[in-house]
Amino acid sequence: MSEHHHHDHDHSDLSDTELRVRALETILTEKGYVDPAALDLLIETYESKVGPRNGARVVARAWTDPAYRARLLTDGTPAIAELGYAGRQGEHIVALENTAELHNMVVCTLCSCYPWPVLGLPPVWYKSAPYRSKAVKDPRGVLRDFGFEIPATTKIRVWDSTAEIRYVVLPMRPEGTEGWNEERLAELVTRDSMIGTGLPKQPHEVG
């Protein structure tokens, strides 16, 4: 897919797509099919409430609470719901544990399946042709695109989200974080580390 970088335009310079969306919203509102207040709330929810901070809390809890970690890896959906995250595009969540021997990476080659309740909406690159094509064939090449490598001896398992199971990676806890509390640990957990295209931040990166 092309990745146009659209910019906000003033009224004199609306693209066909912008005009089309505006037309549709007008028609749907006039016909009573949509409530503009509901649209605003949907946008606000995914811009400010649901995002990778949710997943970071799940990971930090798993790093500090062995019983929680066990529940998360056994049955992800209820364990994640314990922290209040559930619902659309996260009805059936499976957590994947990274180890020194195994690195997990998540993709959706057919569209854009992604665990919304814990990560929010997927980034453009996750939905892009280069990622969707390359992740299953050359995942180490993808990791290089992200600026890092893992040892050649580390096995890579790529999870293609072809059904309604949503996958989230439980990354390895960085060394040098002994005694850190959950809140502090959550600061280390990046979105990409929960997709498998990144690693958590190191302690010195968060000061």
Next chain:
Amino acid sequence: MDGAHDMGGVPWTDPVRPEPNEPPFHAEWERRAFAITLAMGMPGGWNIDMSRFARENRPPPDYLSKSYFEIWLAGLERLMAERGLVAPDEVAAGHALHPAKPVTRTLSAEGVAAMLHRGGPTEREPAGPARFAVGDGVRARMINPPTHTRLPRYVRGHVGTIAAVRGCHVFPDSNARGAGEDPQWLYTVAFDGLEIWGKESDPALEITVDAWEPYLEPA
């Protein structure tokens, strides 16, 4: 269907380009397109598999030339046009020209949180036992249906191993056609990179797909 959306393993020379601190939306129209798509699910009455098919069922040049939310928009317009909810002349005119069709439900602001929290679970009570168990060898069937399917081309015909049994789930191939949920056992199937890509493959690569029982045969 076989289409440009089925991208696994397709050669693509561009690198993956992460955007630092990427926002969820890159333009106001993307926000609105996202929101009307979610909100129209209720009055529209279609299911997620119908939505996916409406997005992917287009000639490859069309699919590949559209940005992600442009595809969503095109899919939404198609679903609405098929059901007589919004006609093309109305989109051209920019406002309603025909009376609204009665719809059973709409999404109110008060209903947003509950709708999102409910989501759309797909697991159903099984009608019978699962055919395969963890560790069984299976071959992904060689199928090329003209209708919606979730078996990616790159695994078709290849042999893998059942890695997990995920329960019995709504079968997209049936649900997308409006032919009922026809729930089927769902498995995570692990394939060796060498089996899928041949001897050029990374020897330490394993790929999993989630596959419904009708996609699989014993190997």
